[in-house]
Amino acid sequence: MSDQIKNAIQEYATRLGDDSVVLGHRISEWVSYGPFLEEDIAYGNVSLDYVGRARLFYSYAAELADDGRDEDDFAYMRNDREYRNLLLLEMPKGDFAYSQVRQLFADVYYTLVLPELLQSKDETLAGVAAKAIKETKYHLRRSRDWVLRLGDGTEESHKRTQKAVDQLWGYTHELFDMDETEQLLVNEGIAVDVSKLRDAWLKMVSDILTQATITVPEDSWAVRGGRTGYHTEHLGHMLTEMQIVHRSHPGCKW
Numbered sequence: 001m002s003d004q005i006k007n008a009i010q011e012y013a014t015r016l017g018d019d020s021v022v023l024g025h026r027i028s029e030w031v032s033y034g035p036f037l038e039e040d041i042a043y044g045n046v047s048l049d050y051v052g053r054a055r056l057f058y059s060y061a062a063e064l065a066d067d068g069r070d071e072d073d074f075a076y077m078r079n080d081r082e083y084r085n086l087l088l089l090e091m092p093k094g095d096f097a098y099s100q101v102r103q104l105f106a107d108v109y110y111t112l113v114l115p116e117l118l119q120s121k122d123e124t125l126a127g128v129a130a131k132a133i134k135e136t137k138y139h140l141r142r143s144r145d146w147v148l149r150l151g152d153g154t155e156e157s158h159k160r161t162q163k164a165v166d167q168l169w170g171y172t173h174e175l176f177d178m179d180e181t182e183q184l185l186v187n188e189g190i191a192v193d194v195s196k197l198r199d200a201w202l203k204m205v206s207d208i209l210t211q212a213t214i215t216v217p218e219d220s221w222a223v224r225g226g227r228t229g230y231h232t233e234h235l236g237h238m239l240t241e242m243q244i245v246h247r248s249h250p251g252c253k254w
Contacts, residue, residue: 005188008185009064012125015084015227016053017054017061020057022083022238023085024051025242027046027047028047028051030043030099031044031047046142053132054071056127060128061074062074075246079239080231080236084226084228084229086174088105088171088175089102089226090226090231090235090238091232094164097150097160097163100146100150101147102164103142104146104147105172107139107143107144108140109201111136111204112201114129115133120189121189121190147161147209147214151213158213165216169219170222173219174222175194176195176198178195179227182194
C-alpha cells in the first residue's frame with residue numbers, strides 16, 4: 001500500500017468516525033428527555049450503536065496514523081476545525097420532530113452507503129459496514145415510523161415536522177459531495193461513491209415524506225463545509241461538552 005493510499009484511508013476512516021461520534025452524541029442528548037420510557041431506552045441504544053461505530057473507525061485511523069494516538073485522541077483531543085463530519089449531523093437536537101427528521105435523513109443515507117462500503121477492498125472498513133448494516137435496519141424502521149406518526153398526526157405535530165424538513169433540507173446536499181480523497185479511494189475500490197446515491201436517497205425520503213403528508217422542499221439552498229473543517233457554531237459547543245472530562249483529566253483511563 002502506498003503512503004498516498006494509506007493516508008487517504010486514514011482520512012476517510014476519520015471522517016466516518018467523526019460522522020458517527022457527532023450523531024451519536026446528538027442522539028444521546030435525548031436520553032431522559034424522551035416522550036416516554038421506551039423512547040429513552042431506544043435513544044440510548046441508538047446512540048451507543050453510533051458511538052460503537054466511531055470507536056471502530058477511530059481505532060483504525062489511529063492504527064494507520066501510527067503516531068501514538070488512540071481512539072480517545074481522535075474523539076477528544078481535536079477541535080472543531082479538525083473535525084470532518086457532515087454538517088447535518090451536528091445540528092442541535094431541536095424538538096422531537098426535528099431530531100426524528102434528521103435521523104430519517106441519516107438512516108436512509110446509511111441504508112444506501114453501508115451495503116456499498118461492505119464491498120470495499122479494505123477488509124476493516126467492510127467489517128465495520130457488516131456490523132452497522134444490521135443496526136441501521138432497526139434505526140430506519142424507527143425513524144420512518146416516527147416521521148409518519150408525526151407528519152400525519154395532529155396539526156401541531158405536522159407543523160413541526162414540516163418545519164424540521166424545511167430547516168434541514170439544505171444540509172442534505174453535502175451528503176453526496178465527493179472530493180479528491182474520496183475519489184482516489186473510489187478508484188481503488190475502497191470508498192463509496194456517494195455521488196451516485198442521491199437519486200435513490202431522494203426517492204426513499206420523498207416516498208416517506210409523502211406518506212407522512214409532508215411537502216418535499218425545493219432545492220433552493222445548500223450549505224457545505226463539514227468535510228473541509230468549516231462548521232456551524234453548534235459543533236464547537238457540542239465538543240466543549242463532550243470533551244470536558246477527558247481534557248480535564250488527561251491520560252486517565254476508564
